[in-house]
Amino acid sequence: MICAPRSGLAPVFAAIVAGLYSLMSDAGASVILPTLLMGIMVTSAVTGLFLILLGQLKLGNLVRYIPYPVMGGFFAGIGYIFIRGGLTVAMGNTPGLNTLTDSHLIALGLPAIVFALVLYVVQNRIDHWSSFPLLLVGAFAVFYGAFFAGDMSLASATADGWLPTIGSTPGILFPVVSLEDLGTVNWAAIVSQAGGIAVVALLSAIILLLDTSGIEIITKRELSPDRELKVMGLTNIASGILGGYPGVHVASDTAFTTKLGGDSRLMGFVYAGVVVLTILAGTDFIGKVPTFILGGLLVYVGLDFLIDWAWKARKELPLSDYCIVLAILAVIAFVNILEGVAFGFAIAIVLFVISYSRLSIIKNDATGRDHASHVDRDLNTRELLNREGERILILYLQGFIFFGTSDKLMTEIRERLEKPANRQPDFLVLDFHHVSQLDTSAVKAFTKLEQMSDRFGFHIVITGIDKTAMDRLRHVIDIDTTGPWQRLSFEQLDEGVAWCEEQILHSLALDKSAISGSLTRLLGTILGDEAVAEELAPYFQQVHMHKGDTLFSQGEPGDSLFLVDTGSVAVVMDIKGTQRILRRDQTGAILGEMAMYTGEPRSASVIIEEEAVLFQLRVSDMNTMQANHPVATGKLHSYIVRVLSERLGRANRELQRYL
DSSP states (O other): OOEEEOGGGHHHHHHHHHHHHHHTTTSOHHHHHHHHHHHHHHHHHHHHHHHHHHHHTTOGGGGGGSOHHHHHHHHHHHHHHHHHHHHHHHHSSOOSGGGGGOHHHHHHHHHHHHHHHHHHHHHHHOOOTTHHHHHHHHHHHHHHHHHHHTTOOHHHHHHTTSSOOOOOOOSSOOSSSOHHHHTTOOHHHHHHTHHHHHHHHHHHHHHHHHHHHHHHHHHTOOOOHHHHHHHHHHHHHHHHHTTOOOEEEOHHHHHHHHHTTOOSTHHHHHHHHHHHHHHHHOSGGGGGSOHHHHHHHHHHHHHHHHIIIIITHHHHSOHHHHHHHHHHHHHHHHTOHHHHHHHHHHHHHHHHHHHHHTSOSEEEEEETTTSOOSEEOOHHHHHHHHHTGGGEEEEEEEEEEOTTTHHHHHHHHHHHHHSOSSSOOSEEEEEEEEEEEEOHHHHHHTHHHHHHIIIIIOEEEEESOOHHHHHHHTTTSOOOSSSSSOEEEESSHHHHHHHHHHHHHHHTTOOGGGSOSOHHHHHHHHHTOHHHHHHHGGGOEEEEEOTTOEEEOTTSBOOEEEEEEEEEEEEEEEETTEEEEEEEEOTTOEESHHHHHHOOBOSSEEEEEEEEEEEEEEHHHHHHHHHHOHHHHHHHHHHHHHHHHHHHHHHHHHHHTTO
16 A cells, blocks of 8 residues: 555645744744744644554444535535645635736646646556656656756746745755744644644545545455554654655555555655655755646646546435535635535534435334234224224334424324324323434433323323433423323233223223133133133133243144133243243233244243133043034134234234334
8 A cells, every 4th residue: 555645734724834933923034933843743643643543442433424425515615625726836825806817827737737637537547557657757858848848947937937936945854843933933823823724634534534445445355444543543653753744645546556556555655765865865856847847747747636526426416415525625715724624514414414304213103003012912802992993192203303304293193183094192102112212302302292191082001111211301391190191001912902991991991800810711811702612611721820930931842722811821932042922922812833843942931920720621632522513613713713813913014104
């Protein structure tokens, strides 16, 4: 990989240097120059420390959190600044309306523009390593051919702006700042540029991570972003101590050398060697480079940025994102780069909030008919609850409920209550299992829910919410189990729905104890025929179980079914070493029938939760019963089929809500 100083940081450094100079404009060069150089060195060292910190914290994926349009707008703005800076170098004056009337300035700027355009076209049409060096040699040949043909002197060419004015400097520019100069550094001025220094550090991290991703694609090798951050952090600290500029990975140079077969560490040493030779040679040779070439190179880089991010991006980005890119570009052009990036972040956040607010917080909805609780009862009671299921409205909430979505949620609830699909619900169940967080505005909005409860007349049941969020909701919703319209919370959705079902059965004055205590009465109730019950009762055996007992275990042979008379039992399944409750069975429920019919081992275990009385029917007894009383046994089979069909139908109705 090739790692080097990045031109994209130049505009920010320009702002830092301009800020330092404005604070020290009255001071002499002996103060200004060391301060400017030390400002660059401090920025390099701070950048290195920041990169190391990101690597140590394993934040290599930090770049994923920066909105892509903001990056696009920033690079488009960089392109504009490069073009303006390139024309300033070529013309010796910042381009503006006044330059349009100055023929001399136009004559200096046009060659730079032409050179940049030719360079851009050739670089994009000819994919060969020699194209760029040949263009540079050609540009030098044209200039110096005209230079000698016109019999010009270096002094006159410099005075006319065709060559840059460069002060003579010796080779081996080290140390950059001597110990004597340290005493003249204006440290307060450097501290005042902390914002710009922080921007350089942040942009270096962004560029590094983006180019690291690009290098992975180019070289088809996997890299560790955290390791790259730490390595470049140490490198930048060393560079800052020696007076160097911040540097990070360069995907384009790495791609170039890779295409030429340079996939070894030698390429990095060659690159560094060229830089060292330049340091040894000094800066006098720069005075021989025509300004249109220096400026044209900057214009070329800026043109490449602008075309990629402000023109080609129009086909790749949605209209809203593309407008953000153009807006950031405009702010950078007319105000400043820092303000442009900040503006882009603000616009991106606002658009994100608007877009996210359009998403429905209600992931799905159901009624008590679609989503029954995990409490299994006799079929007649279950069918009764299905008929009354519209009295329970279940709303499955999702995502982050904040100021942009909380009011919309209250509006949707109000509309459902004012215009119910069938009948107005008596129970509103809000399941927070898929809600990530609630902000303060969302919590406050739930005061409206309490008001709606009193106005429309319904119970509020909150399920699946974490303790922290529930503690915050308690400040706005009075958890009340005594009033006419109760407000309760449960850890699980099934627990909340089970409570609603119990309230419905209580309102219907259904006494489940009326059918328990006698096998004949229990069978007669569920089968609807006392005579049939009398025929089948002798084949069942009564079983008494205590709390905590295991009726049967997962994996055991399925040699019998059970009918629950009194008490409560839990059907549990072992999933990866953890027992999960599938349902709870109460009076009238049948369990164990699947394994008995299929002959397969038990798919779940049954644990006694409350002291229970059950009636057991073994396979051998059922076979005898089938032979002696085929009609009565057929009614029992029909009842079991209805039970299974009801369970399947309920599961299908709930599944349809998600399809």
